[in-house]
Amino acid sequence: MIRALFSKLMQTLLVLVGVSIAAFFFLKLAPGDPVALMLGAEYSPAAYAKLTRELGLDLPWPQQYLHWLAGFVRGEWGTAYISHADIFQQAVYEALPITLTLSALSLAVALLLGVPAGVLAALRRGGALDLFVSSLSVLGSAIPSFYLGIVLVWVFGVNLGWFPAMGFVRPWEDFASGMHHLALPVITLGTYYAGLIAITTRSSLIDVMGNPFIDAVRARGEPMWRVIWVHAMRNVLMPLTTVIGLQLGGLLRGAVMTEVVFAIPGLGMLITTAVLNREYGVVQAGVMLTALFFVLVNLLVDQTYQWLDPRLRRR
Incomplete structure (x- = not known):
């Protein structure tokens, strides 16, 4: 090991x-x-x-x-040409926490929506609920995040005025106002991944529910909620973890466009502005931070496999 x-x-x-x-x-x-x-x-x-x-x-x-x-x-990343700000301070202490907050909240929303939806679709396989959840999942995965963000800004930000159209307030400074500003960006970024998670959960749970050990568990008289959420979902975690790990890199990629649409001063906005201004040092720092996050997530996913499946620990 x-x-x-x-x-x-x-x-x-x-x-x-x-x-x-x-x-x-x-x-x-x-x-x-x-x-x-x-x-x-x-x-x-x-x-x-x-x-x-x-x-x-x-x-x-x-x-x-x-x-x-x-x-x-x-850690000596130099100074930005235009703003004359320290690049390490600007990227690591100011922009990165914002992007990680947006990505974490979006992933949480995707899991809270995708997993229950996938379970319901699998249990009602072939029914109206299954068709509805599957169609909605495919639709959510097909809509580009930047386009969905523009639509949400136009409907809920401009026309209805329920949420701020753009801008950002740090939740660790003002939690209520920060979550209010992050609502539309989180929905924009989380919708796409909620569809992928729902599709993966549905297909994996359907396969698991057809295994003989599920029949044995049900024959023991265990309640249905325990059969699904304890015994079946334990076997769904492996493919679900794979999808989440692979898509976390895409989550950062989607955060770039989301931050630009909503004018959020995160890592994506920092890189985009730096590219337009030819701020080579800032772009290099942003790309390296993104790559570092991506490879660390994949390393963490590999180690999670061994925790989920004890048989892999002996290899």
């Missing part, structure tokens, strides 16, 4: 190194000159050369990459 964990950690490290190389060199190929953006419309060649030298942009690309990677590992 320890050897397998060490192997996974090494794979995670290699993935992060690969992402860092791609994030650094692909941005170098993007059009735009950060030095010219910093200096403004008018500047002298001497000022341009001096600033290029101070930023280390006159060095060869491999040397720039190694210098940036060493600083990134130490």
